[in-house]
Amino acid sequence: MLADVVAAVEKYHVQMWEAIGETFVMVGIATLAALLLGLPLGTLLYLCRPGQRFQNRWFFALLNGLVNVIRSFPFLLFVVFMIPVTRWIVGTSLGTLAASVPLAFVAVVYYSRLVEQALLDIPRGIIESAVSMGATKLQLIYKFLLVEARSGLVVGMTTSIISFISYSTVMGIVGGGGIGDFAIRYGYQRYETVIMVVTIVIMIILVQSIQLTGNWISRLIDKR
Template identity: 70%
Template sequence: MFDYIMQYQSEIWHAIGETFMMVGISIAAALVLGLPVGTLLYLCRKGQMYENRVLFAILNILVNVVRSFPFLLLVVFLIPFTRFVVGTAIGTLAASVPLSIMAIAYYSRLVEQSLLEVPKGVIEAASSMGASTLQMIVKFLYVEARSGLMLGLTTSTISFISYSTVMGIVGGGGIGDFAIRYGYQRFETEIMIFTIIIMLILVQAIQYTGSFMARVLDKR
C-alpha cells in the first residue's frame, strides 16, 4: 500500500484540496445564507413574534423541495444554473454550486430546530429591554442556541463531505472521485482502502472538534 501511496501522492493531495475547496465553499454558503434563512423560518412560523404565514410557507416549501431532491439528480438539474453562475458546468468551482444550494437548505433547517429550543422567555426578556430585532437575534437567540448551531454545522459539514464524493459527475474531483477512478475502475484496492481511511479520519476529526466546541459554547 505504501508503494501505491507514493506513486499517487500528488494526485491524492490534489484530490484532498478539491474536497476542501468544495466543502469550504458550501460551509460559507451555509453560514452566509443558510443561517439567515433558518432564522427567518423560526421568526415567521406560527406563534412567533414576527409570524408571517405566507413567507414561512414559501421558505418552508423551498427548503423541503431542495432537501428532498436526490442529490445526484439535483447536480444534473442545476447544470444550466451552474453554467450561468460560474460560466462553466465542469470543474471544482462548478461542483460547489449545487453543493452550496444543498448546504443552504440543509443547514437552514438545523438552524430553525436549534432556535426552537430557545425558551420563549428569552425573547420576552429581549423585548422588555427594548432590544431591536437585530439585537434580539444576535445577542439573545444566537447566544442561547450557539451550542446547537455548532452541532448543526458539524453535522452539515460531515454531510457535505459525503455529498462531495459524487461530484465527479461534473468533473468536480475530490477524494471520492479519486477513489472511484484510481481505486475502483483500475482495480487498485489499496488506493480505495487508503482513501476510505482518509475520509474516516477527516470525518472523525471534524466530529470531535465540533462536539468539543459545542460543549465549550454550551453555558447552560
C-alpha cells in the first residue's frame, strides 16, 4: 500500500503541487478580502443594528439584506451567476484568479456575520464606559470593540478560512483548479483511488493545522 502511495505521488507530484498552489491563491485572496472588507462590513452591521448606539434602521436593513441574499445563494449557483461580473473584473471567467472573485464575495459576507456576532458578545458595560470617557467613533471601534473582540475575531477567521478551503474544492467548474479539481481529474476520473486518498489526507492535515493555529492564537491574545 505504501509503495502504491509513493508511486502515485511521484507520478502526479507536479500536478499536485500546482493544485495546492492554486488552492492557496484562491483561499489567500478570499482571506484578504474578508479582512479588508468583511471586517469593516461586520463592524458596520453591528454599529447600525437597532438597539446599538449608532443605530440606523434603513442602512442596517440594506446591508443586512445584501448579506443575507448573497449568503442564501448555493455556492455553485453563485459562481455561475457571478461569471459576467468576474469577466468584467479580471477579463476572463476561467482560471484561478477568476475563480477567486466569487469566492472573495462570499468570503466578505461570510466573515462579516462572524464579526458582527463577535462584537455582539462584548458586554454593553464596556461600550458604555468608552462612551462615558468621551471616546470618538473611531476610538470606540479600534480601541474598544476590536480589542475586546479580538479572540472571537480570530476564531471567526479560522472558521472562515476552513470554509474557504471547502468552497475552493468546487472551483474546477470554472477552470479554477485547486486540490479538489485535482482529486476529481486525476483521482476520480482516472480511477486512481490512491490519489483520492492522498488528497483527502492532505486536506485533513491542512484544515487541522489551520484550526490548531487559530485556536492557539485565540488563546494567546484572549486577555479576559
